Amino acid sequence: MNNPLLSVQNLSIEYVGDKTDFKAVQNVSFDVAPGEVFGLAGESGCGKSTIAFAISRLHKPPALISGGNIMVGGRNVLDLDAAELARYRWSEVAMVFQSAMNSLNPVLRIESQFHDLLKRHRGYSKAQSRERCAELLKLVDIPADRMRDYPFQFSGGMRQRIVIAICLALQPKLIVMDEPTTALDVVVQREILQRINELRRELGFSVLFITHDLGLMVQFCDRIGIMLGGKLVEQGTAEQIYHQPQHDYTKKLWASFPSFHAPQPERQGSPS
Amino acid sequence: MTTQPAIISLKNIGKTFHLGAHQIRGAHDISFDLHAGRTLALVGESGSGKTTCARIIMREYIADSGELLFNGSAITDNSPKGLKQYRKNVQMIFQDPFASLNPAHTVDYHLRRPLSLYQGHLKGQAVTDKIHDLLTQVELDPEIVAPKHPHDLSGGQRQRINIARTLAVGAKAIIADEPTSMLDVSVRQGVLELLNRMKRDLGLALLYITHDVATAHYVAEDIMVMYGGQILEWGDVKAVLSNPQHDYTRMLLAAVPDPDIRFDDPRSRLEPNAVNRVREQAKLLHPHIRSAGPNHFYRHIDG
Amino acid sequence: MVFLLRRICFYLAAFIAAATINFFLPRLLPGDPIQIMFSSAGSTLSPENLTALKLTFGFVDAPLWKQYLTYLGSIFTGDLGMSIKYFPLSVTAVLGRALIWTVGLMGTATLISFTLGTFLGIVAAWRRGSKFDVLFSVSAIVATSVPAMVTSLVALYFFGFQLGWFPTGYAADPSLDPAFSLEYIGSVIYHAILPIITLSIVLTGGFVVTMRNNMINLLGEDYITMGRAKGLSDGNVMFWYAARNALLPTVSGLAIAIGTILGGSLVTEVVFNYPGLGNTLYHAILARDYPVIQGQLLIMTLAMLSANFIVDVSYVLLDPRLRRG
């Protein structure tokens, strides 16, 4: 791929244990092009979040990046020093976490969760932050006058949308979404992803989308990588993954996915 | 519908929660039957009242209005003994396999307790044999699994233990409240298969509660779509899903991920305004019931 | 608001219950308190003499329930009777005198230990597993298990007697008259340093451990990670995100800790001859000065209740979820 926005190269990540180490990510490589939605699928514990964390360099001991590079916009993220890292985070890569419920600070008003970010990266005053906050909330269909509320006063779907608005605040080139909608209803989930899709079209950022719902993934992503036990076992366009799955594991995943839209696909493999 | 007698029937059940000044409609005018050898799926989004229905059936909540019938007769005995007698027949499988088994006890203990409570005639070796049977029935290796603690087991295995536990009681009806939503995609199928088999082989009546329309389609004979405490549409699974009548049902189905229609495709699009409108409307009470086929009913939106 | 109202009702009930216990306790236990009280002074007193004295001090032989009602009434009017040992001071005056010192001592020590302990706990949690963490968490654990008297005795011995850096008693230089002068205030501070330090040592450990554990539990939360992902400075995330939330359970722990603090300050005051409530209580007990003992328990309970109330209020202020709820 020419000039990928994100290029993960031979990434290996371990969790250091008391006696032995656990290799959570093994030699994973993939690229994400500007404006592209790249999906990472795989079952629980296969290392998806571990990769997502590494991209923002959020890991803490005992996680250990034991090999590989993460290139964003041509720079190796792993080589950034503390100051560069602070600048890099969120302004280049923003992130939506697994649970919408808990990724907003429960004791801070929504506006101050925008403000601390904007102040840090842009040096905004309170008034400026408030103005920007209003704009952003409008983008995700939340009335701007609610910015003085606390997170617990919003429903789960609204909270997730607020997080997305915060993600957009610095106009990052990449947004990492780690199972952003698992806790939500299908309808809400659809509304949110639809909104993200529109915003992506509008603003041109790329998305790294993590989920274990293959159907949703094919619907939303341009390209998809399938992970199994820390390894990236298959990678291709959504089309390919859906219609011509190569790896046995991918096939098995499809088999266990009952779709009611399409006529039932022939089931391969036996249910476990 | 079917000719077999209903094991459990709900007749015009209503339940309102009072939270200080305001009220929440938990269930309104709910009626349905659970039949032996059949699965009834109850779908709906979060907060629509599914669990409330389950709890009313489990007699954890007392309904404000309406009747709960067991084997065709209204329940009158509210003593602990009567409750126990009832629960011998009606059991529940919970959503979170990690929380529904006591981490302090072994699998063996989890199955031994219902046996000693409900199959008191079994003694000594007979109990152990029965536990083996049960575990084999849910496709687990008794030798390996019985002595283990829950945290040594995977989510799918735990859910199987839960199923075995209801079998140990000897229940005729099982309420499964989102039994697979916490499981990995790859093992969900297995658990559902197992439930299906139990239904077939043992003639159980199953209430399958889920927000995942796709799996409901896969396991159930009948389906009910719930919103705001009301059942908006119900009937044969195929009929309802292929020919939804209520706007809300339509919207719900449209929102189910479909690999064949990408987001960029205008067909997939849900208009936010439309969504809100449907939601607002579905919240209202709809007393008029219409039929759209021999086994397909819905609440008609007036005006 | 409903929450606070409920609490206030509880406090009122608790206060009356405490007052009741307070009244009946000495009367239920063996021995006639009045006899005991005067017997030490009465080695040559004739019975007539004793009776006259008792009457003067207001010990009447009314029926218990009547005494109880009088007692309850007098509590609410703030009249706690006369001290025997410190005659002619009223109990209120004796306690009032002592209260200032205890409040100063405990207040400062609590403030220091809470701030320091919480801060150390935050940093230890943030740098979990580092040398800093190991050093401070282990010494905090050890510190929580050291009795206040041990710390006080050892500090008194080394810094008071051996090195002579600090005075070994009193709340101020006895040769100075209480005044709002630099000299006097300086002397008060100088005399308070050692007791405050020992008391703080006793208390800090607990705060370190609670705060550290609360913090560590919180650090796994998504919003903390989100704070870091936002590129906020470590300090910002540590204090604004993590510590603020971790503080909530610590603050409620503080309410319970007040009891420990009172106990600790009692021992410290006795060892350092600091004229606070604890010391007063101790000597009142030795002298069987029942009116003072009763008043003291009451005032301590009242202190606990107010501390709890303050904690309740600050809890509401700290946690927006309670404010609206």
Added chain:
Amino acid sequence: ETILTANIEPATTWVQNFNPFNQTSARQSTSDFIYEPLVIFNRFDHDKANYRLAKSYKIADDLKSVEFTLRDGLKWSDGKDLTVNDVVFTFNYVKKNPALDFVSIWNILEKVEAVDEHTVKFTLSSPSSLAVNRLIELPIVPEHVWADIAEPVTFANETPVGSGPMTEITRFTPQTYDQCRNPHYWDAENLKVDCFRFPQLSDNNQMLTATASGELDWGTSFLPNVEQTYVAKDPDHFHYWYTAGSMVEFIFNQETANADNKKAFSDVKFRRAMSMTLDRQGMVNVAGYGYPTLNEDPTTFGQVYSSWTDPKVLEEFGKYTTYDIDGAKELLDEAGYVDADGDGFRDNPDGTPIKFDIIVPNSWTDWLDTVRIAVEGMHDAGINANIGTPEEAVWGQDLITGKFDAAINSIRAAALPYYPYQQAFNRDDVGKTRFTAQRWFNDDLSKLLGEFTNTSDMDKQKEIMTKAQRIVAENLPLLPVYNNPTWYQYNTTRFTGWSTPDNPFVNPTLSRQNHARLLHLLALRPVK
């Protein structure tokens, strides 16, 4: 201005109370220093009368009345005249307010009247040669102040008007107070100290610190290891002298509720044996740091009244008050106290068990240690004795009410041996004081003591006491062990003229019981 810093009483906080009738919470510097006595008898100078407010007194020949003559020109500290009317007022005032009468003076008094401008006459209810000692215990207060006091018992007398050398409270804080010279003091020319300063000290350790720092001129506290902790700090100026004070003894309650114990307690052989188990020297050395004065005198007189002791009595009964475990065992065996039930302890001759607690105030550590040593000895002799450690107040009450088996107790030392005997063996005092706690009485003894007060003839008195002491030594109702030390440290840096072992002109202690402390104060001279 010369200020003398002294430790007069332990306190956690000073309370301004100078009511001379108050025995519980008034400052101990009230009597003598603010309210000067009529006369002070100096025990250290052959009980010589030092005339203070009175310039003389006279006991009537029939011993039925006493007349005191006041000095001329006496003034109260506010400048008003001090007259016989004040004396008469005071005694009648106390009669009117019995709660003030802490010396129970009206038990022996019939009436008080002014004979003339300078003379006041006390008529006694029965003849007594010793009434003077009691009369002078009551402080004389100014009529013009006290006549208007509505509640004299609770009156705090914060700004006292007195007759003594130190009447002016110039400074009073909870932690220190200054008591300064009386501007109208009649004996001002002998008074060279301008002010007392009393810092508040609450326990041994604080007193030690204050004394050892040289801050105190006059100390009256127990100091552990005084040579090392005090004298060594400045051997040229820091001194101490512990004279023999109250007599400490073990007692057995003759009227104990425990019938089995009572059998043993009432047996003089048992008491003698118990007395022989007491390691008195050990008690003095170990429990008392060597400060108390050993008392192996079966009459209990000991060193304080050594001039009264009959050597024959000592010879005859002295063996029962010397430490001799084997002797004790022998005596017990002889008397039939053997271990009947095999529990390792001796029982009564009739087989009933003996088991008792010796009670001691739990915070009086020297006594506690004394009892420990006693119990060790009793165990060695096979007696099941234990320690009971109530609070001081409870101990006092138990002794008064008689709810105990055995105890350690003390009797105050006074000018004559008559007083301790009168205190301990006066049947009328049962239930009123702790001194009669052993509840042992003897009619012969009572008669002798009655005779004693009916004569003022020294030889006659001596004869009576010789008979009395034989009765006591023979029956051994009190098991003397030592005399408590009277604590006294003095610092010659700022003042001289102290009473010392070389010049023991006065009982040196500053405690309230010692009226001669006033004489001591007047002898002090500031170092220039």
Added chain:
Amino acid sequence: MKNVLMGLLRNKKALAGLIILAIIIIAAVAAPLLTQFDPARRVGLPHQPPSADHWLGTTRIGQDVFARLLYGARTSLAVGFGAGFIITAIGTIMGIAAGYKGGKIDEAISFLTNMVLVVPNLPLLLVLAAFIGQASPAVIALILGGTSWAWGARVTRAETLSIKQKDFIKAAEMLGEPSWRIMATEILPNLISIVGINFIGSIVFAVITEATLEFLGLGDPQAVSWGVMLYSAQNASALQVGAWWDILTPCFALVLLGASLSLLNFAIDEVANPRLRTGNSLARWVGRVRAGEGRL
């Protein structure tokens, strides 16, 4: 249960705590073998410094400090464990009953608990001990047990409330288990670490409080215990006269016992809550980073 134990044995802090505790217990039990002296008797000259005869010197009246230390450990341990047991038992029963039963029972127990919590504990104990008079260690343990359970009850209740929400409790109810059985066999085993922490914390509290009461002179001065040792030493002005062994010995013993138990408590916390753990993995992690095998 087994896991907790295994976890404890693997935890360094727990191991240190257990070893110290074991030494103290052994010393207490084997006291007659370790010293020939009677702790209550005078066996030497007053205030002798440590020597071959008297390993830790003698007290003011010539008792052997080492013997008193050993026998005193018995008292401290007995009071600690006794009171700890009572406190924990009452606290746990109250806490579980309030948390599980809810409703009126909860309200009553919670009120009682909060009541006890707002009455200052040490002052109350002081008054009680004084009124009872020369409280023996056993009496002190009883009073402590009766007045100090509230904290445990509150914590247990809170934890019970969260366990009660778990589906396995609901499952047991659906099975028709009687409520006593749910409390005893479903809830209690899951509270094991809380109960453990409560127990050990109560022991520390009881040991310290008993010593404090005795130090203040409200105990039985005859008892052979660390608190009485402190009291006697303080009364004899041991520090001022330079007899440091007399007063520092019980101080040190108290600190050691307290520290060992607190370490154990901390470790239970760590075992129960893996997040708190700072095990070997961090050391290994640091090693690997140093070796250049990786970064964050």
